[in-house]
Each structure stands twice: as C-alpha cells, then as structure tokens.
Amino acid sequence: MLFNRIDSIELRGVTKRYGDFVAVDHVDLEVIGGELLILIGPSGSGKTTLLRTINRLVEPDEGEVFINGRNVREFDVVKLRRSIGYVIQQIGLFPHMTVKENIALLMRLEGWDEEEMEKRVEELLDLVALPREFAERYPHHLSGGQQQRVGLARALALNPPLLLMDEPFGALDPILRRQLQEEFARIKAALGRTIVFVTHDIEEAFKLGDRIAIMRDGKLIQVGYPDELVLNPADEFVAKLVNADKKFKHLDTLKARDIMIDVEPYLVEAESVEAVLEWMRENDREFAVLTKNGALVGTVTLSSLLKAGTLEEAIDEPLRLSPDDSLASALSEMKAKGEFMALVVEGERPVGVLLASEVLLRLV
C-alpha cells in the first residue's frame, strides 16, 4: 500500500483530449478523505475518463492529480493501482479463475500465505453477502448480481483506502440494482474508505453519495452536498437533474399504477427452493414474486433462499398496494414501514412492483 489512508485527492486543471475532441476539460476537483463522492452526468460527459486519471489508466494531457499531496506520476503505476480498488460495470472477473482465485489474485501476487488468504476471502464473502461455498465456483455459474459482489470483494482484497467505482450497478435489472444499493449503503460505513463513484442515476447519487459532482461535456458544472445542489443549482441543467421532483409535481394526482414497474419478469410459479433457484439462475435474477394459480404467495430473494431450508421459510410477505392507491399515500406507507419496495396487486393477482426512490421519499 502506498498510503494507509486518504486525506485528500486533488485534481487540478485536468484535461484529456482524443484528437480534437475534449473528453475532460480543465476539471478542478477535490475529494475529501473518507467521503463518497459521486460523479454524475450524461453519457459521454467524461466521468469514466476523469475517474481513470486517478489511477493513471488515463494520463491527462494537461493538469495534475494529487493524492495526499503527492503527484500520482511520482508513484510506480502498479503499486498505485494496487492501493486503489477498482470496480466496473462489466465486472471483469477472470473466467478461468474460481471466485476465490479471483478475489485472492492480488493477495497471491503480494505474497500472502495460504492461510491468511483463506481467511481474508471468507471475510470478504461474508461482507458482500455471498455464501462461503461460492468460493470454489467459476464466475459463469454466478448470476450478474453475484458476480458484481465478487467484483467488489476483489477490489477490497488488499484493503485499499481508496475505491473507484464506475457504474457498478449499472448493468443490473432495476430491482436487483436497488437491492445491491441497499446492501452497499449498509456496508459503506463499515468500509470506512474514500470512494469515488460514477453513476448516471440521480437516485443512486442521492442514496449513496456524500457529495455530488455534476459533469457535462467534459466540464465540471457543480459540486456540493445534495441540499446545496437542490437549493442553489448552478444552472438550469443542474436544476433539472436534481429536481427530478418536478416530474412528480402532481404527486397527489399520480397513482401507484403510473410509476410501478412491470411484475411479469419476476413472476414464478414454483413449489420448491431448488425450482426457484434454478429459475433465478436461468433468468439471472435475485428476486422473484411467487404465485400460485396466478395468486400472490409472497416474494423471495436469492439470499433468503440460500439461507432457508424450505420455501415457506424464505418467503417474505410484501407490502401490498392497489393500482389506484395514490402515490403519496403509498409512499408514506412504505416510508413508515421502512420498505423500499411494495407489490401492486389487483385482488390476489400481482400486477406491478413499486420502488420507492429517494427523490420520491423526500417529497412525502
């Protein structure tokens, strides 16, 4: 490790050009040690490029990057990258290595002994909520969400004080994405690291971020705490981005049916844990809505299935809403019960899933 803790990361006038195209345009940005800073902006706005200047996957044409006051160019590039965990959307687990080998790769290269590695891998699997038996599996036997968890475990292997995360949940279906966000929000405090996190999902930004930096066309438009952005947006673009509220201005007139997502892809009729697990594996899901003859039985998640002996034990009784419930009352009920999700049912038949977003919850 080049550093045991991060006091600050400073980007000064960082510029990156590809030919005539300016991907990152004179960005000045400071990341405070210990915070989770969100980089958000439309596709192509230069988030990934900017992020990659920190671990020198991209060398800026102009400007410098400092970690704890030292220019990153002074560091050996391999050592620098080992001191920085990196998680990406495409996951990038090595297909020829088991979960354990993937996670332990850097430990092995750093010369850890077998016992230490074993212990650390188990610790990390626990942290990312994967059963320890998964250690011996190959990545292609895992669902997308499970692979993403392994990717996070691998990034944390050497205990780096800094994590770079590039849309880590971007490729997942909406419900799984929410599940992983919830989990990540829970372990974030326990991680106690400095994290730079790229997303283009404003809800994710509000949910996970301490501060939010907004980019457009390679420029940093504004950076600040969520309330600063909402109360004092630098321009119309920022106002639009953070005030997703406006979209829901007529909250009272909106009904659950207007913003629920289709339940169809999550419906499954099955009688046993194995059958549901098989279905999840085939469809790459970690969440299912169980029905019997079309009537709602309950919801199950992959992790509850893996822990449960029988299907009954794994079933959760979800909050039920009707399609005509007003959004405002639906949301306050969810907020009161601490649920991030509710099922919309017509009689006994599930018709939709309502995901409470941070933006919506702040309104009620």
Add this chain to the structure above:
Amino acid sequence: MDVLWVWESQNLAQRTLEHLRMFGIALALSVVIGVLLGLYLYRRPKLAPIAFNVLNILETVPTLALLVLLLPLLGLGEKPTIAASVIYSILPIARNTYTGLTSVERSYIEVAEAIGLSEREILIKVRFPLALPLIAAGVRIAVVFTMGVVTLGGLIAAGGLGAPIQTGIHLYDRDIIVVTGLWVGLLALILDGVAALIERYLRGRYGRR
C-alpha cells in the same frame, strides 16, 4: 491374413515402443520450441510476419524431400526424423500460441491493468491460461504431423513402425503392409483422441464463455 504372425515376425511390440519414443521426443521438442517461439514473437510482434512466412515455406517442402535434405547434416536414422517432425510441428504450435496470447479479449487485459497487474503478471496469470485451449489445438495438429513423419522415418532407417512397412514393400508382402498400416492408423487415432480430450478439458477449464 495372419495378424499374429506379422506381429511376431516383424517384432511389432518392439517397433511400437521405438515409434512412440520417437513420437514422444519429437512432440515434446515441438511443444517446447513452438510455445517458446510463440511467446518470443508475442514479445517481438514485428518479427512475427517474417517468422511465420519462413515456417510456412518450410511447411510446403514435401516430407521426403525434407528428410533427404537433412541426411547430410544429421545422417540416417532417428535424428533427421525427429528434426523433420519438429520443423513441421513448430508452425501450428507457435502460430496458435501467438494468436492465443494476442487475441485475449481486451476487456480482461484492461481489468488486469486496472487492478494493478504488471505486464509480466498479465502474461502469466491472464493471457497464457486463456490461450491454453488454442495452444492445445495447435499441439493436436502437431500430433498428426508427427505421427506421419515418424512413420516415414522408416525409409531412412529410423526404426519404428515405418520399418516393417518398408520391409513389407521390399518383400512385396501384403499382410505386413496392411497389418502394420492399420496398426499405425489406429495408434494415430488413439493419440489424436487423447489430444482431443485434453483440448476439450482445457477449453472447458480456460475457454472463454
């Protein structure tokens, strides 16, 4: 046709051992040289087109001509036979090694760089294992080449199963030719089958999915 008579009189058990020994030595040398050459060319890609052109030209020399050309250098017997096998087998192994190493999906290399693997570590931990199925496919081609050349070695006193075929031709003895020929064919099939199994295992273990 008296299979047993041919087997005994031509000492086929002994000949088979000789044959497999030459085959083994030739193949082992081919694998070592081919893989090393493939690695070397991966490190010096500018040389690759030239090297592969030369190997391609060697590949087009008929086996008999190559054996004869090697006689003044290496004399009669095993040596020129093994040398000729190796010369033919280097190309498929080196080419597949080179292609395997260079065609590893870019995204895996990017991830490896991003999490802090050095150039060398990427070669050993990522490129090489992911290239193994393709290397094995090259070796499998070499198995077939080697079997053929080692059999022809009988013509230049290399021993092995080429020798009884040679005798059969001299004596105009159909039985010897057919029995030995079939036996060589069967051996070739078995060895190719083994190579195919190994290749399949490696594809399952290290292949891209």
